[in-house]
Amino acid sequence: MPESNTPAVRLADVRLDRGTRTVLRDIALEVPRGSVTAVLGPSGSGKSTLLAALTGELVPAAGTVEVLGQRVPQRKRELLELRKGIGVLLQGNGLLTDLTAAENVALPLRMHTRLPEPVIRRLVEMKLHAVGLRAAADLFPRELSGGMARRVALARALALDPPLMVYDEPLTGLDPIASGVIMSLISRLNDTLGLTSIIVTHHVHETLPVADRAIVIANARIVFSGTPAELQSSTDPLVRQFLDGEPDGPIAFDAAPQERAA
Numbered sequence: 422m423p424e425s426n427t428p429a430v431r432l433a434d435v436r437l438d439r440g441t442r443t444v445l446r447d448i449a450l451e452v453p454r455g456s457v458t459a460v461l462g463p464s465g466s467g468k469s470t471l472l473a474a475l476t477g478e479l480v481p482a483a484g485t486v487e488v489l490g491q492r493v494p495q496r497k498r499e500l501l502e503l504r505k506g507i508g509v510l511l512q513g514n515g516l517l518t519d520l521t522a523a524e525n526v527a528l529p530l531r532m533h534t535r536l537p538e539p540v541i542r543r544l545v546e547m548k549l550h551a552v553g554l555r556a557a558a559d560l561f562p563r564e565l566s567g568g569m570a571r572r573v574a575l576a577r578a579l580a581l582d583p584p585l586m587v588y589d590e591p592l593t594g595l596d597p598i599a600s601g602v603i604m605s606l607i608s609r610l611n612d613t614l615g616l617t618s619i620i621v622t623h624h625v626h627e628t629l630p631v632a633d634r635a636i637v638i639a640n641a642r643i644v645f646s647g648t649p650a651e652l653q654s655s656t657d658p659l660v661r662q663f664l665d666g667e668p669d670g671p672i673a674f675d676a677a678p679q680e681r682a683a
């Protein structure tokens with residue numbers, strides 16, 4: 422099958438362990454190219470662990486993980502190559518404080534390409550423009566609001582034109598207005614740049630409106646997979662407990678999986 426016809430992400434029979442604990446089991450997931458997928462679930466349910474398997478930071482204890490048409494490699498050089506195709510936006514932004522916004526966005530281009538300086542400058546300008554921050558190019562992270570800093574980090578994650586974007590809690594610490602800006606940016610960039618986006622979040626109500634698909638993780642498994650509308654109308658007690666924020670129900674309160682690795 423041609424690479425572009427394969428799903429952006431495909432997991433089959435995957436088990437993910439952290440130390441002696443099985444965090445996720447029996448994971449089957451296909452993320453179609455071009456889609457926005459919300460990965461939902463209570464704290465500690467294994468959402469970040471799932472992302473770690475996509476980026477090859479965590480090797481599955483069982484099953485197969487394919488990203489952008491290839492099995493996630495374990496050899497360092499091949500893994501680095503694959504990772505260039507995955508733009509990651511982490512909670513903490515990870516901006517270097519002694520570099521300007523433009524210099525932060527330029528970092529991946531300097532590290533992974535040999536493009537001449539004027540081309541890098543032009544690309545940085547385009548990425549900052551894409552997140553509506555061209556005027557902030559020369560500001561340092563301390564001079565940016567939380568929402569602006571998140572957008573600079575987003576521009577940096579886009580620097581190498583990755584076909585797959587992965588967002589780990591992109592709304593943490595943002596007020597409702599900045600959250601709305603980030604969610605609509607994520608959605609707009611996905612559509613205009615032809616990306617595939619995976620958003621790990623517990624901000625259900627902000628994320629579902631821009632998502633094509635949603636999965637819910639609880640009790641070490643995917644307990645729901647479908648459209649946002651199907652999720653909202655689900656009567657599954659696990660899903661309802663999570664969506665309605667009920668402390669009592671089939672999801673253990675501290676959400677720590679009790680199961681041990683085989």
Ligand SMILES: Nc1ncnc2c1ncn2[C@@H]1O[C@H](COP(=O)(O)OP(=O)(O)OP(=O)(O)O)[C@@H](O)[C@H]1O
Pocket residue numbers: 439440444462463464465466467468469470471623677678
């Ligand atoms: N590096 C690690 N080593 C050992 N255990 C880990 C590691 N990272 C996560 N865990 C454990 O794996 C489980 C799932 O954690 P994970 O961070 O994937 O959950 P999460 O759903 O992303 O949580 P949150 O919403 O709070 O970020 C937790 O019990 C956590 O303690």
